[in-house]
Amino acid sequence: MEVSLAVPPDAVFIVLTVITLLAAILALQAKELIYGAIALGVSFIGIAGFFILLDAPYLAMLQIAIYVGAVVVLILFTIMLVRRDVGEEVVERGERGESAAGLWIAGLLAVAIAGVAALAGPNLASSPPPGVLSVSDLGPVLVTEYPVPLIILALLLSAALLGALMLAKVER
Amino acid sequence: MVNLPNTPADIVPFIISIITSHTFITLVIFPGMIHLMIVSAFLTWYERKLLARIQLRIGPLYAGGIGGILQPVADGVKLIFKEVIVPYKADRTLFTWIPLVLIFLGTLPFAVIPFGAHWVIANLDVGLVFVFATTSLFPSMIIIFAWASNSKYPFIGGLRSLFQQVAYEIPMWISALSVVILAGSVNLVDIVKAQSKIWFIVPAFLSFIVFFICIMAELERLPFDLPEAEPELVAGWYTEASGAIFMALFLALYLKLYMMSALTTVLFLGGWWGPGFLPQPVWTILKAMVVATAIIIPRGIYPRIRVDMLIRIGWTRLLLIALANVFITVLVVNSGLLTAWGL
Numbered sequence: 001m002e003v004s005l006a007v008p009p010d011a012v013f014i015v016l017t018v019i020t021l022l023a024a025i026l027a028l029q030a031k032e033l034i035y036g037a038i039a040l041g042v043s044f045i046g047i048a049g050f051f052i053l054l055d056a057p058y059l060a061m062l063q064i065a066i067y068v069g070a071v072v073v074l075i076l077f078t079i080m081l082v083r084r085d086v087g088e089e090v091v092e093r094g095e096r097g098e099s100a101a102g103l104w105i106a107g108l109l110a111v112a113i114a115g116v117a118a119l120a121g122p123n124l125a126s127s128p129p130p131g132v133l134s135v136s137d138l139g140p141v142l143v144t145e146y147p148v149p150l151i152i153l154a155l156l157l158s159a160a161l162l163g164a165l166m167l168a169k170v171e172r
Numbered sequence: 173m174v175n176l177p178n179t180p181a182d183i184v185p186f187i188i189s190i191i192t193s194h195t196f197i198t199l200v201i202f203p204g205m206i207h208l209m210i211v212s213a214f215l216t217w218y219e220r221k222l223l224a225r226i227q228l229r230i231g232p233l234y235a236g237g238i239g240g241i242l243q244p245v246a247d248g249v250k251l252i253f254k255e256v257i258v259p260y261k262a263d264r265t266l267f268t269w270i271p272l273v274l275i276f277l278g279t280l281p282f283a284v285i286p287f288g289a290h291w292v293i294a295n296l297d298v299g300l301v302f303v304f305a306t307t308s309l310f311p312s313m314i315i316i317f318a319w320a321s322n323s324k325y326p327f328i329g330g331l332r333s334l335f336q337q338v339a340y341e342i343p344m345w346i347s348a349l350s351v352v353i354l355a356g357s358v359n360l361v362d363i364v365k366a367q368s369k370i371w372f373i374v375p376a377f378l379s380f381i382v383f384f385i386c387i388m389a390e391l392e393r394l395p396f397d398l399p400e401a402e403p404e405l406v407a408g409w410y411t412e413a414s415g416a417i418f419m420a421l422f423l424a425l426y427l428k429l430y431m432m433s434a435l436t437t438v439l440f441l442g443g444w445w446g447p448g449f450l451p452q453p454v455w456t457i458l459k460a461m462v463v464a465t466a467i468i469i470p471r472g473i474y475p476r477i478r479v480d481m482l483i484r485i486g487w488t489r490l491l492l493i494a495l496a497n498v499f500i501t502v503l504v505v506n507s508g509l510l511t512a513w514g515l
Binding site: 070 | 302
């Protein structure tokens with residue numbers, strides 16, 4: 001009986017997604033800042049796993065080297081310079097209304113992305129374009145062949161930007 | 173693809189087929205687990221003996237007969253049976269798990285380091301980047317462990333380790349860049365194959381010097397052992413480690429020493445190439461031992477430098493020298509000198 005020991009890629013994708021998302025949530029919710037930094041590193045490694053699934057191992061390695069090896073180090077620096085005793089809580093939980101609003105916005109965004117993807121449906125390009133792309137070809141290809149992923153990316157980026165603004169906002 | 177056993181009689185051939193498979197041998201025996209454990213244990217004995225000779229002492233003598241060669245075994249048994257003391261108010265989870273993560277990170281790069289043309293676990297196309305990606309995680313694990321100890325000296329040592337990474341990492345990557353340009357690949361097997369005529373230490377000598385200094389800093393060896401400076405910081409970032417945790421950290425450090433020596437061999441010293449009377453892996457291990465000796469000896473000779481000096485050296489001298497050698501390499505590759513040398 002011939003058995004393939006290879007795991008189906010869908011299962012790998014689901015496991016990676018769960019790990020990445022859980023780590024990202026933990027990175028925001030951890031009571032101890034250093035656990036947040038570690039969870040952020042795990043989440044970055046999960047994203048590197050996605051790159052490996054997409055046959056881009058070089059990008060995956062650079063993701064680990066730069067994001068986990070440098071960005072997390074920067075965050076650790078910041079945490080270490082704010083010295084305090086182990087076990088003290090510093091992260092204040094947001095009020096109930098704030099987290100509810102956050103959930104609402106996240107849900108709306110998910111619905112918007114799902115809607116765009118569903119409307120685009122068959123137009124979603126799944127195979128890479130033939131031939132070698134030069135940098136100058138990249139722009140036209142992004143707009144003509146992959147408009148839907150581009151729009152979804154734009155939505156995600158604006159959500160991230162809004163979140164960063166909210167976090168950095170100084171209460172007066 | 174594996175043939176699963178259908179009948180009880182098939183079980184023995186099945187087990188034999190697994191044990192004799194290329195994956196199992198490379199993963200578990202050589203260059204995998206067993207080989208790594210033996211060599212890193214040997215390195216601990218070798219370092220103690222070598223430093224003792226430098227300082228006109230005798231070093232380990234009794235365990236095992238010949239020069240105390242079984243001293244690592246004795247140390248291991250002793251450390252396993254010692255009590256693990258977790259400091260008061262330390263973060264217990266991180267304190268006990270980070271040493272295992274460090275061993276994992278120290279073992280991982282060996283998956284892509286070739287010991288012979290076929291003695292490599294995974295012939296990865298991005299081998300060199302993989303090694304750098306995994307080793308760049310070490311200092312952050314160290315600072316997390318130091319933080320989890322909840323103690324003054326480990327914390328200072330851990331912070332120094334982070335500063336050190338800022339100083340050495342970029343020169344190290346750029347000095348490896350000239351090798352990549354010469355070989356035209358980041359696949360470590362291809363890099364060794366490209367050195368069949370001439371070792372890269374000749375065309376990239378400045379890079380070799382920079383790379384060697386950077387791995388001394390990476391391995392926390394004198395004159396760059398700031399994170400564990402014994403006279404100032406007790407034992408630096410692992411002051412609070414004891415028993416089995418200390419053994420795990422020690423093992424990870426020596427795995428890293430062996431890994432960096434093997435990487436230097438692969439990048440600059442021709443990897444497995446050597447006269448044919450010895451098999452390829454023996455040449456790789458011998459050259460790695462020579463590099464390890466060169467890394468250990470300064471510990472008996474040189475004084476320690478300060479962390480600001482290290483950062484200044486890293487960003488003003490090492491980076492410039494490494495960039496200069498990248499420039500020279502590009503000139504050499506373009507001028508066609510390499511074809512004259514038969515590359």
